[in-house]
Amino acid sequence: MKIKNDALTLDATDLKILKALQEDARQTYANIGKRLGIAHSTVYDRLRKMERHGIIKQYTAVVDGEKAGLKSITALMTIYTDPKESERVAEELSKTPKVLEVYASLSEELLIIAKVVAENQEGLHEFIANSVAPMPGVLRIRTSIVTKKFKETPFSISNDADKLHL
Amino acid sequence: MNIENIPKSLRTFPREKAFYFFTSIGNYTGVSAASLKEFVEKINEVNVKSLEFHLCRGDFEKWIAETLEDKELAAKIENLRSQNYLGAKLKEQLYNTLIKHYEKLLNKF
Numbered sequence: 001m002k003i004k005n006d007a008l009t010l011d012a013t014d015l016k017i018l019k020a021l022q023e024d025a026r027q028t029y030a031n032i033g034k035r036l037g038i039a040h041s042t043v044y045d046r047l048r049k050m051e052r053h054g055i056i057k058q059y060t061a062v063v064d065g066e067k068a069g070l071k072s073i074t075a076l077m078t079i080y081t082d083p084k085e086s087e088r089v090a091e092e093l094s095k096t097p098k099v100l101e102v103y104a105s106l107s108e109e110l111l112i113i114a115k116v117v118a119e120n121q122e123g124l125h126e127f128i129a130n131s132v133a134p135m136p137g138v139l140r141i142r143t144s145i146v147t148k149k150f151k152e153t154p155f156s157i158s159n160d161a162d163k164l165h166l
Numbered sequence: 167m168n169i170e171n172i173p174k175s176l177r178t179f180p181r182e183k184a185f186y187f188f189t190s191i192g193n194y195t196g197v198s199a200a201s202l203k204e205f206v207e208k209i210n211e212v213n214v215k216s217l218e219f220h221l222c223r224g225d226f227e228k229w230i231a232e233t234l235e236d237k238e239l240a241a242k243i244e245n246l247r248s249q250n251y252l253g254a255k256l257k258e259q260l261y262n263t264l265i266k267h268y269e270k271l272l273n274k275f
Contacts, residue, residue: 075192125191133186133194143192 008053013038014046018056018157021047025059062154072117074146075124077132079112085137086110092135098127121145175202175236175271185229187216202234202271206264214257221247221256239267 002009010018013036020032029047033040050056065072081089086104090112093099101115118124128141184200187208197212199205209217220226224247231240242263251259 077192080196121191125188128192128194129186129188130182133188133198134182134184136181138194140196141192141194145191 008049008055010050010055013042014050015157017043017046018050021056022157072119073121073124074149075116075118076144076146077112077114077116077128078142078144079114079132080109080139080141081112082137082139083110085135086112089135089137093132096131172275173234173236173271175230175234175239175268176275177201178204179233183233185225185233187212187220189213189215189219202230202236202239202264202268206261206268209257209261209264214253217256217260218252221260226260236267239264242267 002011016036017032020027020035029040029043033043036043047056063070079089079093090102090104093112093114094102098118099114099116103113105111105113116124116127118127124143124145128143132138132141178201181198181200184198185205187195187197187199189195195212195216197208197216199208221243224244227240227243227247230236230243243260246259246263249259
């Protein structure tokens with residue numbers, strides 16, 4: 001781990017710690033240290049630094065909404081925007097709790113792609129009609145409702161760590 | 167004439183109160199109307215699929231009743247919905263109903 005101009009550069013040990021943590025974020029520093037052959041205080045120090053630098057954003061529970069009985073639908077919105085307003089539309093969308101992810105993309109036109117959740121189709125339509133369509137710079141919207149989810153995983157450090165032959 | 171005497175049907179509304187034309191759930195056409203005048207014009211411009219979508223959901227009469235606060239026109243649109251018109255016939259009937267009502271309001275105020 002190196003800190004230069006307040007930016008943190010991770011080394012192989014940091015990546016190993018992150019990988020272990022992503023497998024099970026509830027395990028103790030001692031357990032991680034034991035697995036990696038390093039002192040638990042080293043694990044603690046490195047984790048604190050990664051938290052302070054925003055590399056570790058949060059420790060959270062991954063909930064299966066379906067099993068928890070929370071009924072919702074997921075949809076992907078493709079929003080065609082006026083290029084001058086695109087950034088602002090993306091920022092406004094990002095502030096909305098119903099919107100889980102927001103991306104900008106450039107194909108033939110400048111697009112904003114956003115993943116949104118709603119309680120049902122009516123709630124989804126109401127949200128798009130009342131909150132997204134009226135945003136200045138929104139030219140038109142295409143929405144695809146997800147009917148089946150095949151894979152959904154957060155970013156994982158595992159692949160990068162493997163490439164480093166750790 | 168005091169602006170407060172002008173019916174809401176003849177006013178122009180801010181964009182958050184405008185009507186936005188969709189063709190199905192979440193699919194916005196890019197066409198919107200911020201007044202009854204604009205709404206009448208856009209009926210001829212927008213894809214008939216959008217008219218069918220909104221009429222069958224009752225969106226038109228809801229916007230007319232809640233935003234324009236024009237109960238008479240809302241009732242006329244509701245009546246049109248019960249006729250189950252589709253395609254070009256729907257567009258024609260909707261346009262005629264709206265333009266007649268709009269012109270009547272213009273003559274009155």
